[in-house]
Each structure stands twice: as C-alpha cells, then as structure tokens.
Amino acid sequence: MSMGNNYELYKVFYWAAKTGSLTQAAKALYLTQPSVSHAIKQLEESFGVSLFYRNSKGVELTQEGMVLYSYIEQSQILITLAEEKMAALKNLDSGELRIGGSDSLFKHYVLPYLEQFHKLHPGVKLHLNHGTTPEVITFLKEGRIDLGVVRMPIVDPQLQVTESFQLQDCFVAGARYAELKNEVLTLDALLQYPIILFSRNSRARMTITELFHNYGYSIKPEIEVGSVDLLIEFARRGLGISYVTREFVSKELEEGSLFEVSLDIPLPPSHVGLLTMRNMPLSSAAKTFIGLVK
Amino acid sequence: MSMGNNYELYKVFYWAAKTGSLTQAAKALYLTQPSVSHAIKQLEESFGVSLFYRNSKGVELTQEGMVLYSYIEQSQILITLAEEKMAALKNLDSGELRIGGSDSLFKHYVLPYLEQFHKLHPGVKLHLNHGTTPEVITFLKEGRIDLGVVRMPIVDPQLQVTESFQLQDCFVAGARYAELKNEVLTLDALLQYPIILFSRNSRARMTITELFHNYGYSIKPEIEVGSVDLLIEFARRGLGISYVTREFVSKELEEGSLFEVSLDIPLPPSHVGLLTMRNMPLSSAAKTFIGLVK
DNA sequence: GTTACCCATAGACATGGTCTATATCTCCTG
DNA sequence: CAGGAGATATAGACCATGTCTATGGGTAAC
Numbered sequence: 001m002s003m004g005n006n007y008e009l010y011k012v013f014y015w016a017a018k019t020g021s022l023t024q025a026a027k028a029l030y031l032t033q034p035s036v037s038h039a040i041k042q043l044e045e046s047f048g049v050s051l052f053y054r055n056s057k058g059v060e061l062t063q064e065g066m067v068l069y070s071y072i073e074q075s076q077i078l079i080t081l082a083e084e085k086m087a088a089l090k091n092l093d094s095g096e097l098r099i100g101g102s103d104s105l106f107k108h109y110v111l112p113y114l115e116q117f118h119k120l121h122p123g124v125k126l127h128l129n130h131g132t133t134p135e136v137i138t139f140l141k142e143g144r145i146d147l148g149v150v151r152m153p154i155v156d157p158q159l160q161v162t163e164s165f166q167l168q169d170c171f172v173a174g175a176r177y178a179e180l181k182n183e184v185l186t187l188d189a190l191l192q193y194p195i196i197l198f199s200r201n202s203r204a205r206m207t208i209t210e211l212f213h214n215y216g217y218s219i220k221p222e223i224e225v226g227s228v229d230l231l232i233e234f235a236r237r238g239l240g241i242s243y244v245t246r247e248f249v250s251k252e253l254e255e256g257s258l259f260e261v262s263l264d265i266p267l268p269p270s271h272v273g274l275l276t277m278r279n280m281p282l283s284s285a286a287k288t289f290i291g292l293v294k
Numbered sequence: 295m296s297m298g299n300n301y302e303l304y305k306v307f308y309w310a311a312k313t314g315s316l317t318q319a320a321k322a323l324y325l326t327q328p329s330v331s332h333a334i335k336q337l338e339e340s341f342g343v344s345l346f347y348r349n350s351k352g353v354e355l356t357q358e359g360m361v362l363y364s365y366i367e368q369s370q371i372l373i374t375l376a377e378e379k380m381a382a383l384k385n386l387d388s389g390e391l392r393i394g395g396s397d398s399l400f401k402h403y404v405l406p407y408l409e410q411f412h413k414l415h416p417g418v419k420l421h422l423n424h425g426t427t428p429e430v431i432t433f434l435k436e437g438r439i440d441l442g443v444v445r446m447p448i449v450d451p452q453l454q455v456t457e458s459f460q461l462q463d464c465f466v467a468g469a470r471y472a473e474l475k476n477e478v479l480t481l482d483a484l485l486q487y488p489i490i491l492f493s494r495n496s497r498a499r500m501t502i503t504e505l506f507h508n509y510g511y512s513i514k515p516e517i518e519v520g521s522v523d524l525l526i527e528f529a530r531r532g533l534g535i536s537y538v539t540r541e542f543v544s545k546e547l548e549e550g551s552l553f554e555v556s557l558d559i560p561l562p563p564s565h566v567g568l569l570t571m572r573n574m575p576l577s578s579a580a581k582t583f584i585g586l587v588k
Numbered sequence: 589g590t591t592a593c594c595c596a597t598a599g600a601c602a603t604g605g606t607c608t609a610t611a612t613c614t615c616c617t618g
Numbered sequence: 619c620a621g622g623a624g625a626t627a628t629a630g631a632c633c634a635t636g637t638c639t640a641t642g643g644g645t646a647a648c
Contacts, residue, residue, distance in 0.1 A: 010373060037596060049383060282344075284343055600637105608629105
C-alpha cells in the first residue's frame with residue numbers, strides 16, 4: 001500500500017485505455033511494448049486491482065479500470081490543455097502585456113510600438129495603466145504591470161532600467177510670436193515672454209527649473225497646465241511659449257502651427273526608460289515588447 | 295521545444311504553487327529542496343517561461359505560472375480523487391458485485407452469503423442477474439457479471455469453476471401420501487405415484503432422467519413446473535411427489551408439511567459451482583465474495 | 589498448420605532523478 | 619551594523635528505476 005504513484009504511469013494508463021492496446025500506447029508514447037506492459041503492471045500492483053482484461057486483440061478495461069479511467073481521462077486532458085496553453089503563451093498566441101506609464105508617453109511614444117506588437121501578436125491582450133512615475137513604480141512592485149515607461153532618471157535598487165529613447169525638450173511658440181522664428185534668444189530675453197509649463201510635480205518642470213536656476217535665473221510660468229495636449233494648445237493660441245518635448249509636437253512643427261524657439265544655451269535631453277523589476281523574470285510578452293523597443 | 299514533460303514534474307509544481315515554498319513542497323513530497331528546485335527549473339525551461347517569482351519568503355506564481363496552475367490544480371485533484379477511489383474499491387468501501395444465477399439458487403443458497411457480504415461491505419452495490427445456466431454463461435463471457443452461481447457440471451474451457459457446495463436432491467411428498475413416510479421405495483414403486491418435476495431443460499431434470507434410465511426405467515412426470523416454489527407448493531397440496539433439492543425444503547421438512555420419500559437407491563448429490571472467467575482478473579469484490587463462500 | 593498479432597517475462601543497461609554539500613541572497617534581530 | 623535564520627540555486631556524485639532487447643506463450647484468422 002504505497003499510494004503515491006509516479007504520475008507518469010497514469011499517462012501510460014491513459015493511452016493504453018484510450019487505444020485499447022499496449023502496443024498502440026507504446027507507439028503513441030514512443031516507448032516499447034514491454035515498457036508499457038511493465039508500467040500497467042506497476043499500477044495494478046500498487047492498487048492491488050486489475051485494470052485491464054488482456055486478450056488476443058489487445059486490452060480492455062475492467063470495472064475498476066473504467067473507474068480509474070473516468071478520473072484519469074479528465075486529468076490528462078487538462079494537462080494536455082495546460083501544455084497547449086503554455087506553448088501559446090510562449091509563442092505569444094495568447095497571454096497579456098501590462099504596461100504602466102503616463103498618458104502622454106503612451107500617446108506619443110509607446111503607441112507605435114504597441115501597434116506593431118499587436119499586429120505581430122494579436123492574441124496578446126494589452127493593458128495600459130496610466131499613472132505618475134511613483135504610481136507606476138508602485139504598480140510594478142505590486143506586480144500589477146509587467147513594465148513601466150517613465151522619464152529618467154530613476155534610482156531604485158529594486159528596478160531594472162533600460163534607457164530606450166532620448167527626447168529633446170524645447171520651447172515652442174505659435175503665430176502670435178512669429179517674430180522669434182529666426183532669433184536665438186538668451187534666457188533673459190526668453191523670460192520676457194509668458195511661459196507655459198507643465199504642472200509643478202512633473203519631472204520636466206523640475207528639470208527646467210533647475211537648469212534656469214543654475215544659470216542664475218528663476219523661471220516662473222504665466223500658465224501651468226496638467227496635460228501635454230494643453231501645453232500644445234495654449235502655445236498654438238498664442239497664450240505664451242510652452243516648454244514641451246519636441247517629439248510630441250512634431251506634427252505641429254511640420255505643419256507650421258508651432259515653431260521652435262532657439263536659445264543660446266543647450267537644453268538637456270531627457271531620456272525615456274523602460275522599467276522592470278530587477279531579479280524578477282519577465283513574461284514572454286514583456287520580453288518581446290522590450291526587444292521591439294530596443 | 296520538447297513538449298511532453300514528465301508528468302511527475304506537475305506534481306512538484308502543484309505542491310510548490312500550493313504551498314508557496316519549494317521547501318514546503320519538498321517536505322510534502324518527501325524530497326529535498328534542491329530536487330524540487332531542479333524540477334521547477336526543468337518545467338520552466340521546457341516551457342521557456344518563468345513560473346515563479348523567487349523571493350526571500352518563498353516563491354510566488356507569475357502570470358504564466360497562474361495559468362498553468364489553473365489547469366494543473368484540477369488535474370492533480372482528479373488524480374488524488376482517483377487514488378482515493380481505487381483504494382476504496384480495493385477496501386470494498388465502494389464498487390459493485392454482479393452475480394448471475396437462477397432465482398432458486400439465489401433464494402436458497404446465495405442469499406445468506408450476500409447478507410453476510412453486505413454486512414461486511416455495505417458500500418458495495420449488489421446486482422443479481424437471474425437467468426438459466428446458459429444465459430449466465432453468456433453474461434459472464436460478455437462481462438456483464440463478475441461471477442455465476444450454477445449447478446454442476448459445467449464444461450467450458452473458458453470458465454473457471456469452483457465447486458463450492460453440495461446439494462442433495464430428493465423426492466418429497468405431503469400429507470396426502472403420509473403412508474410413505476417410513477417406507478423405503480423401489481424405483482418401480484415410486485413410479486406408481488404422480489411425479490412432479492422441474493421443466494425439461496433444467497439440469498436437475500436431466501440428471502434424474504438419466505439416473506432412472508440407467509436403472510432401466512423411464513421417469514415421466516405427471517406435472518412439470520417452472521419454479522422451485524411451485525415444486526414445493528404442489529407437493530404440499532398433495533398433487534404428487536416432487537423431486538427437489540433437500541436444502542431448499544428444509545423449512546417444510548422441519549415443520550412437517552413435507553417429508554422425504556426414501557428410495558432403495560442412492561440419489562446422486564448435485565453440486566453448485568461458482569463460475570468465473572478463466573484467465574480474467576477478478577474484481578476485489580468478487581474475490582472477497584468467493585472467499586466468503588469457500 | 590502456419591502466420592501474424594497480441595501481451596508477459598527476464599535481464600542488461602543507462603538515463604536521469606535524488607541526494608549531500610555549498611553558495612548566495614534577503615530579511616530580521618540584537 | 620553584524621550575524622543568524624531561512625529561503626532558493628548550483629555542482630557533482632550516485633544509484634534507483636525506467637527502458638531496452640530478446641524471447642516466450644497464447645489466440646485468432648487464413
């Protein structure tokens with residue numbers, strides 16, 4: 001009575017019962033007939049019960065064998081489904097990809113990659129969770145997202161950071177300030193104009209504030225807004241000069257509804273990073289997506 | 295991509311996921327922690343996917359691991375149920391016993407054993423299929439019954455016969471023929487009385503016919519009936535002398551409503567045999583029942 | 589009678605699962 | 619901050635056991 005069989009035996013039993021032949025079962029399992037015979041015997045001895053009638057045509061389940069089969073069949077089917085499902089997850093025929101980040105980064109930066117990814121792997125469900133950088137980091141640590149897309153720099157020993165893309169922030173203005181189009185302004189000159197900045201707690205805002213401070217100036221916005229779309233819109237309507245990421249206004253720059261205001265100092269580039277948990281395995285979907293971005 | 299894992303790995307995975315700890319899983323499976331660690335790693339490599347996050351407190355399922363677990367959990371539960379069920383069948387806490395035979399043998403011979411068996415193993419369902427000897431043999435060969443209870447002799451190479459009990463056939467009469475009570479009749483004398491026999495195709499009928507034939511007589515019944523009950527009833531009512539199995543009329547003999555008619559020749563005993571298929575494994579229930587009878 | 593197809597058995601062999609020993613990491617505690 | 623407790627990972631040795639080949643026996647069909 002050593003209950004607790006090697007579960008491998010059930011696989012053999014399943015095929016023997018299903019095919020009604022130890023020989024056929026052996027072929028299905030890429031084994032030899034004696035191996036199957038031996039396996040069935042082991043099961044029978046462990047249960048102390050005969051599972052098959054042996055006859056010249058093959059084997060047939062006994063009453064007890066049928067009882068066992070009724071359980072094992074379901075069990076084996078589930079395992080087969082599990083293996084298929086795992087293969088699907090691996091091949092990205094299925095599964096999900098959960099990304100966290102800010103709306104503007106999603107819209108202007110992540111979207112094309114997502115489209116590409118979705119085209120390649122339409123079976124993978126996409127979940128976008130928007131939030132601020134600290135929120136995204138929390139999501140990551142709670143396992144609610146697979147990766148985060150945020151502005152650099154991030155310093156957190158638990159996080160793996162992949163700097164993936166460089167963005168260039170700049171000042172832009174609309175037709176109202178057309179006279180600045182071919183000028184190169186000093187900081188002092190710039191500050192004569194009304195400035196529109198992103199709200200106080202954003203990384204871009206902190207960066208530009210610090211930069212001006214280093215040059216001995218203090219930048220105080222006329223207008224503060226909470227979304228990149230508003231930064232763009234206000235600049236277009238001539239309410240002031242907006243500090244935005246150049247890549248996010250490429251359309252407006254092309255069509256001429258906005259132009260870049262040149263300065264006599266270089267503005268620091270900002271980096272976008274992909275955040276993942278360090279020492280945590282990535283899902284196939286996340287791995288593939290990151291590969292796509294790089 | 296060598297899909298087709300050793301199913302034993304799923305058992306390990308199940309316990310690791312269930313306990314949230316490789317160490318605990320190892321204890322549950324009577325393995326060491328490195329063995330479990332190794333097993334999980336094999337699964338992960340075969341799927342090309344991480345199944346667990348490892349942390350200092352133990353392990354936690356990844357998204358993919360959860361998917362796998364949702365299948366494997368059911369599968370393992372089914373296997374556990376299967377093993378419990380098989381143990382129950384072995385212990386005769388469950389299962390069924392299917393016996394074929396004639397109604398009279400059931401009533402007069404098998405019943406006490408069935409009662410005893412049922413008392414010992416109330417979980418085993420009993421199925422009685424009545425039929426003639428050839429029918430019972432057919433049932434056996436078709437696997438519709440586990441064993442048959444019939445009169446001997448049976449000659450069939452496919453059948454295993456266990457002679458289990460000896461019955462003595464005899465002639466009995468009722469009050470109407472009270473004058474024979476202390477007589478010892480010759481066959482000749484007996485044949486002066488009306489004889490009641492079982493129907494033509496029964497083994498008892500053939501036996502007695504042949505016996506008389508060997509002594510140079512021909513026995514021709516006044517009345518032929520199709521059941522033992524009628525044989526008894528007719529004799530009691532004085533319609534003639536019935537040839538019955540003594541053990542089947544023990545009650546009537548005791549209470550005096552019938553008495554045995556002695557003859558000057560010995561009547562051959564008849565044997566009841568338990569029939570099973572030769573070279574076919576017996577269910578636990580059948581094995582136990584046969585043991586009980588012997 | 590003979591062929592062909594089953595399953596059972598025996599015994600040799602080698603794969604691979606399991607072990608011990610050790611490393612590494614994290615968390616918690618004094 | 620050092621050190622202990624407890625978690626998993628790794629390396630390497632060993633031997634159990636699963637698998638094979640070879641063979642036997644039985645039955646059905648031609």
